[in-house]
Amino acid sequence: MIPHLSRSAWTVLGGDALSAIGSGLTLPFFVVYLHRVRGLDVEVAALALATVAVVGLAGNLIGGSLADRFGARDALMFGLVLNAAGTGAMTLVHAPWQAFAAAATLGLGASIAWPAQDALLATVSTPDQRSSVFSVRHMTLNAGFGIGALVAALIVDVDSPGTFVALYLLDAATFLAFIPILMTVKAGNRPQLSHETSTPGLSAGYRRILTDWTFVRIWLLTALLVAAGFSQMHAMFPVFALGPGGIGEDALSVAFAANTFTVVAAQLFVLRWMQGRRRTTGMVLTCGFWGAAWGMTLLAGMIGGGPLAVATLVGALVVFAIGETVLTPTLLPMVNDLVPDALRGRYNGVYTLAWTTGFMLGPAVAGVALGAGHATAFLLGLIGGLALAAGAAWRVSAHVPPGANRIGASEPAAAPSPDPVQVTTTTAGEVV
CATH class of the missing domain: 1.20.1250.20 (MFS general substrate transporter like domains)
Structure with a gap:
C-alpha cells in the first residue's frame, strides 16, 4: 500500500508535511486575527487576504524561473525563507500597511515555493512514481492542515493576542525547519539552459x-x-x-x-x-x-x-x-x-x-x-x-x-529506492 519512492522524495514530503502542520495553525484565523485581535476593519483584513493571491500571479512565474536557473531545491528554500518572514511579520501588525506588507511577503514566498516544490518532487521521482508522489503529498498536506487546525483550536483565544502570536511564530518556525531537511536532498545537476530558454523576461522559453x-x-x-x-x-x-x-x-x-x-x-x-x-x-x-x-x-x-x-x-x-x-x-x-x-x-x-x-x-x-x-x-x-x-x-x-x-504500474512496498539519476543536457541535446 505504501508507494515505492526515492529517499529524496520521502524527505521532501516529510518536510512539506511539517510546514503543512504550521500552516494549519494559522490559515483558518487570518481574517479573524487581523479583525478581532489587531482591530483592523474586516474589509481591510479581507483585502489583505486577497493580496496573498494577487501577489501569487507574479510569484508563480518567478518561482518557475528561479527553479530553472538555480535549481528547484534552492528556489524552494528561498520561498520558504520569504514564507517564514511574512508569517513572522504577521505578529507585528498593528496598522493596515503592515498587514498588506506581511500578506504580500507571505504570498510571494508561497507562490515561489509552490512550483519549485512541484518541480523538485518531479525531479526526484521517476515517471512511474510521479502519480504516487503527488498523491502522497495531497494526503500529507490534508493531514498536516487537519493536525494544525486541531492544535490551534486548543490554543487560540481571541481575548489573548499572545496565543495568536505563538501560533504565527510556530508556523514560521516550521517553514525554517523545512530548510535543513531540504539540504539533505541531493540537488543533482541542473539541466543547462540554451540561449533561447535563458533569455530574461518573456523569453523564448515562455x-x-x-x-x-x-x-x-x-x-x-x-x-x-x-x-x-x-x-x-x-x-x-x-x-x-x-x-x-x-x-x-x-x-x-x-x-x-x-x-x-x-x-x-x-x-x-x-x-x-x-x-x-x-x-x-x-x-x-x-x-x-x-x-x-x-x-x-x-x-x-x-x-x-x-x-x-x-x-x-x-x-x-x-x-x-x-x-x-x-x-x-x-x-x-x-x-x-x-x-x-x-x-x-x-x-x-x-x-x-x-x-x-x-x-x-x-x-x-x-x-x-x-x-x-x-x-x-x-x-x-x-x-x-x-x-x-x-x-x-x-x-x-x-x-x-x-x-x-x-498512472504508473503498481509496485510492491519496499525500502526506499535510490534517487533517480540526475542528468545534464547540453544545448546540443547530448546527455552528459
Missing part, C-alpha cells in the same frame, strides 16, 4: 510554453476544474450551507473535517485502484464526483435544515473528497511527464497560475451569484461547467502520448 497547445489545453482544463471545484468548497459551500442549507457552524465544521479525513484515509487506496489506468479517465471521474457533490448540496438546500440536511451536506464533502483523491494522480504528474527538464520550473510556474486563476475567478463569480440570490442557478451552472470539463478531459487524451496518460 513563448515555447504558450505555444505548447497540449499544455495550454491542460492549463485551461485545470483552471476550469479549480474554479468549479476546489475554490467553491471554500467560497460557495460554507455560505450555502449556513444559508439555504439551514445548518449551523458546528455542523459545517463536521463537514469539512469529514472531507479532510476522507482524503487522508482514501488517497492511497484510490491510488492503488488507479494504477495502470488512464489519467484522463481519472479527470472525467473527478468531474462526476464533484458534480454529484454539488447536486447533493443543492438537494440539502431543498431540504432546508434538520439532521437530513446535515447528513446530505457532510456526504457532499465526502463525495467531493473522493473526487480530490482521483484527481491528484492525474493532472500535475501528466504535466511533469510532458515537459523538458530545462524548462520544468517554468512549466510548473505557468501551470500553478491555472490554480491561482481558478481560485481568484471561482470565489468572485460565487460572491456575485450568491449575493444576487441565484444560488440554485449557480449550483446548476457549476454542474454544467464540470460536465464541460469532463468533455474537455476526454478530448485532451487524443493529444497526450500514451506514456504520459498512464
Whole structure:
C-alpha cells in the first residue's frame, strides 16, 4: 500500500508535511486575527487576504524561473525563507500597511515555493512514481492542515493576542525547519539552459510554453476544474450551507473535517485502484464526483435544515473528497511527464497560475451569484461547467502520448529506492 519512492522524495514530503502542520495553525484565523485581535476593519483584513493571491500571479512565474536557473531545491528554500518572514511579520501588525506588507511577503514566498516544490518532487521521482508522489503529498498536506487546525483550536483565544502570536511564530518556525531537511536532498545537476530558454523576461522559453497547445489545453482544463471545484468548497459551500442549507457552524465544521479525513484515509487506496489506468479517465471521474457533490448540496438546500440536511451536506464533502483523491494522480504528474527538464520550473510556474486563476475567478463569480440570490442557478451552472470539463478531459487524451496518460504500474512496498539519476543536457541535446 505504501508507494515505492526515492529517499529524496520521502524527505521532501516529510518536510512539506511539517510546514503543512504550521500552516494549519494559522490559515483558518487570518481574517479573524487581523479583525478581532489587531482591530483592523474586516474589509481591510479581507483585502489583505486577497493580496496573498494577487501577489501569487507574479510569484508563480518567478518561482518557475528561479527553479530553472538555480535549481528547484534552492528556489524552494528561498520561498520558504520569504514564507517564514511574512508569517513572522504577521505578529507585528498593528496598522493596515503592515498587514498588506506581511500578506504580500507571505504570498510571494508561497507562490515561489509552490512550483519549485512541484518541480523538485518531479525531479526526484521517476515517471512511474510521479502519480504516487503527488498523491502522497495531497494526503500529507490534508493531514498536516487537519493536525494544525486541531492544535490551534486548543490554543487560540481571541481575548489573548499572545496565543495568536505563538501560533504565527510556530508556523514560521516550521517553514525554517523545512530548510535543513531540504539540504539533505541531493540537488543533482541542473539541466543547462540554451540561449533561447535563458533569455530574461518573456523569453523564448515562455513563448515555447504558450505555444505548447497540449499544455495550454491542460492549463485551461485545470483552471476550469479549480474554479468549479476546489475554490467553491471554500467560497460557495460554507455560505450555502449556513444559508439555504439551514445548518449551523458546528455542523459545517463536521463537514469539512469529514472531507479532510476522507482524503487522508482514501488517497492511497484510490491510488492503488488507479494504477495502470488512464489519467484522463481519472479527470472525467473527478468531474462526476464533484458534480454529484454539488447536486447533493443543492438537494440539502431543498431540504432546508434538520439532521437530513446535515447528513446530505457532510456526504457532499465526502463525495467531493473522493473526487480530490482521483484527481491528484492525474493532472500535475501528466504535466511533469510532458515537459523538458530545462524548462520544468517554468512549466510548473505557468501551470500553478491555472490554480491561482481558478481560485481568484471561482470565489468572485460565487460572491456575485450568491449575493444576487441565484444560488440554485449557480449550483446548476457549476454542474454544467464540470460536465464541460469532463468533455474537455476526454478530448485532451487524443493529444497526450500514451506514456504520459498512464498512472504508473503498481509496485510492491519496499525500502526506499535510490534517487533517480540526475542528468545534464547540453544545448546540443547530448546527455552528459
